[in-house]
Amino acid sequence: xxxxxxxxxxxxxxxxxxxxxxxxxxxxxxxxxxxxxxxxxxxxxxxxxxxxxxxxxxxxxxxxxxxxxxxxxxxxxxxxxxxxxxxxxxxxxxxxxxxxxxxxxxxxxxxxxxxxxxxxxxxxxxxxxxxxxxxxxxxxxxxxxxxxxxxxxxxxxxxxxxxxxxxxxxxxxxxxxxxxxxxxxxxxxxxxxxxxxxxxxxxxxxxxxxxxxxxxxxxxxxxxxxxxxxxxxxxxxxxxxxxxxxxxxxxxxxxxxxxx
Amino acid sequence: xxxxxxxxxxxxxxxxxxxxxxxxxxxxxxxxxxxxxxxxxxxxxxxxxxxxxxxxxxxxxxxxxxxxxxxxxxxxxxxxxxxxxxxxxxxxxxxxxxxxxxxxxxxxxxxxxxxxxxxxxxxxxxxxxxxxxxxxxxxxxxxxxxxxxxxxxxxxxxxxxxxxxxxxxxxxxxxxxxxxxxxxxxxxxxxxxxxxxxxxxxxxxxxxxxxxxxxxxxxxxxxxxxxxxxxxxxxxxxxxxxxxxxxxxxxxxxxxxxxxxxxxxxxxxxxxxxxxxxxxxxxxxxxxxxxxxxxxxxxxx
Numbered sequence: 097x098x099x100x101x102x103x104x105x106x107x108x109x110x111x112x113x114x115x116x117x118x119x120x121x122x123x124x125x126x127x128x129x130x131x132x133x134x135x136x137x138x139x140x141x142x143x144x145x146x147x148x149x150x151x152x153x154x155x156x157x158x159x160x161x162x163x164x165x166x167x168x169x170x171x172x173x174x175x176x177x178x179x180x181x182x183x184x185x186x187x188x189x190x191x192x193x194x195x196x197x198x199x200x201x202x203x204x205x206x207x208x209x210x211x212x213x214x215x216x217x218x219x220x221x222x223x224x225x226x227x228x229x230x231x232x233x234x235x236x237x238x239x240x241x242x243x244x245x246x247x248x249x250x251x252x253x254x255x256x257x258x259x260x261x262x263x264x265x266x267x268x269x270x271x272x273x274x275x276x277x278x279x280x281x282x283x284x285x286x287x288x289x290x291x292x293x294x295x296x297x298x299x300x301x302x303x304x305x306x307x308x309x310x311x312x313x314x315x316x317x318x319x320x321x322x323x324x325x326x327x328x329x330x331x332x333x334x335x336x337x338x339x340x341x342x343x344x345x346x347x348x349x350x351x352x353x354x355x356x
Numbered sequence: 357x358x359x360x361x362x363x364x365x366x367x368x369x370x371x372x373x374x375x376x377x378x379x380x381x382x383x384x385x386x387x388x389x390x391x392x393x394x395x396x397x398x399x400x401x402x403x404x405x406x407x408x409x410x411x412x413x414x415x416x417x418x419x420x421x422x423x424x425x426x427x428x429x430x431x432x433x434x435x436x437x438x439x440x441x442x443x444x445x446x447x448x449x450x451x452x453x454x455x456x457x458x459x460x461x462x463x464x465x466x467x468x469x470x471x472x473x474x475x476x477x478x479x480x481x482x483x484x485x486x487x488x489x490x491x492x493x494x495x496x497x498x499x500x501x502x503x504x505x506x507x508x509x510x511x512x513x514x515x516x517x518x519x520x521x522x523x524x525x526x527x528x529x530x531x532x533x534x535x536x537x538x539x540x541x542x543x544x545x546x547x548x549x550x551x552x553x554x555x556x557x558x559x560x561x562x563x564x565x566x567x568x569x570x571x572x573x574x575x576x577x578x579x580x581x582x583x584x585x586x587x588x589x590x591x592x593x594x595x596x597x598x599x600x601x602x603x604x605x606x607x608x609x610x611x612x613x614x615x616x617x618x619x620x621x622x623x624x625x626x627x628x629x630x631x632x633x634x635x636x637x638x639x640x641x642x643x644x645x646x647x648x649x650x651x652x653x654x655x656x657x
Contacts, residue, residue: 099457099460099461100457100461103457106448107446107447107448194444195440195442195443195444196444196445196446196447196486198438198440198443198444199443199446199454199458199498199501200461201409201410202408202409202410202433202436202437202438202440203433203458203461203462204430204431204433204434204461204462204463205430205433205461206429206430207429351412353405353410353411353412354405354410354411355405355410355411356405356410356440
């Protein structure tokens, strides 16, 4: 299974390199620019309406740490990590549609291991992207004038990795259920958008604040450990969610007819 | 009793009523080449999917080398080589890297040297990537990956698709070598020529159902044969129509009588002799007519 996972990773190396380069560019490039418009940001942050500030997760844009969270952790990094995972998770359906799965499906590798190879592969891709984010912030934080420990950077990035795996697992599950790569990709992005909207509505409307707590988007914390405590429960929710969805995908694939 | 490599009882998977494979009672003798013949869409690939653990039968059962294809898939795949119809080659792999991957997945390091030997024999360049291969070369790579682990049973769906006649002949030789080693081959084809050239046994599938299954020699015995007799004087067709096995008689004014018959020829020759036939011209057995009759759904008996 590991041999196949590494092979799948190799087949998506352009994607992985592109995503990692993007994360590195955002982390280092954006953070290096911070000192040049720190004052403008202060004014901008002061003028922000409360509702919009809430939408940003009450991140203080005027501090280097807040800037790191807003530019890296709140949107770009989660989207890139999750996007890479979706691409790999939907790959199983793509291999079924173009029939390249045939040569693998008749090896002694059990079906669950076959789907498991895709699952492990999406974890490796999300892991590579998350690791790049850690390295990027480690390089970029001092350039932005922030004093953030490696432990805090890792703690902020770990939930993004788990979020990416959860979203990729959703794409994998739909791959297994439908064998349609378009549906799998769409389901992954729908999951992201839906959880983002739930989180936003919860942030904006007091009576619906419970929506935030059930939204996986909020569970990744938008880099909260950079300034605050690590939310172990939210991280656990992401891990358990990913395990349940991925496990369901593996179980279902074992019982799935393959019309290759 | 003949040892069977593959057997099934009422094996069924229907996509829609009458579409798929219904109530298949297959009997593939071990150590033989079994040709699974039928028109496109008749259900050959569906049957193969059930036998290779890709699709779970809705009804009935199958035994492939003593294993249930669905329940014992992993154990079966250790001993089974499969080529699916129009099997594509993975884009990012060269033939060589695909063999290395399969060697790891099968935990069989000999897959690489075996595959290289087969590729050389088939004239396949293993350094080309999947998307660079022509249809014929993709087919060759599919055959190499199906055979490189030296399986006991080989199931090939349309194996000669895209191959030139020389290679088709080479595949025939290769498959004969496999059966000489005691291995079994089940190949599907819509080509009468392929099956006639390669197989020892044939099974005909039409409209999702197995309509006939028999040794090729027996099929030849059942085949419609044609004999042309010449007489000095015109004869009455009724004189031949009553002969056992005669199916059709055409009488010409010039004393020429064309007879189509099945089965033993002795009675027919005896009658022709009694009527004073001067010459006889026997046409070679054309299995094609028999095949086509089965294709069209005409009675074979």
